[in-house]
Amino acid sequence: MNTKLVAKNPTAYHNYNIEDKLEAGIVLSGTEIKSIRSGKVNLKDTYALIKNGEVFVVGMHISPYEHGNIFNKDPLRNRKLLLNKREINKLIGLTKQKGYSLVPISLYFKGCFVKLELGIGKGKKLYDKRQDIAKKDAQRQIAINLKNKQF
Numbered sequence: 001m002n003t004k005l006v007a008k009n010p011t012a013y014h015n016y017n018i019e020d021k022l023e024a025g026i027v028l029s030g031t032e033i034k035s036i037r038s039g040k041v042n043l044k045d046t047y048a049l050i051k052n053g054e055v056f057v058v059g060m061h062i063s064p065y066e067h068g069n070i071f072n073k074d075p076l077r078n079r080k081l082l083l084n085k086r087e088i089n090k091l092i093g094l095t096k097q098k099g100y101s102l103v104p105i106s107l108y109f110k111g112c113f114v115k116l117e118l119g120i121g122k123g124k125k126l127y128d129k130r131q132d133i134a135k136k137d138a139q140r141q142i143a144i145n146l147k148n149k150q151f
Helices: 030-037 085-098 126-148
Strands: 003-008 016-026 047-051 054-058 079-082 101-110 113-123
Touching: 016 101, 047 085, 054 085, 085 101
Parallel strands: none
Antiparallel strands: 003 101, 016 079, 016 113, 047 054, 047 101, 054 079, 101 113
């Protein structure tokens, strides 16, 4: 199946060490789908939580559809994720025992369905973030030096 990336969470890899990824469906209304197709979605400050054996994504902003009038939903409402019971039990175990967080990484179309890539990871400390920035800067400098070097 062909996939079309709609939105990425820019702070997911900066704030978390992602150890595992999971693909989940998402429950949406018709006007939300139309708004997502036009790319009006933001994943910046989103997270997922487990409530009563169900997984919800919180803080995902889907702009109201311009031609949707009364059918538009609240842009910041909690949306249910579609996962198997076994996957939900695995997530419950990881978040309760080991202190992992559920972080949405990207939103994309897989065929005609909207899918959310969910990352399972631990939050980074400030010094970890600084080390990552230093590594990226060093790699960038190496690439620039190799590009400018004449053989």
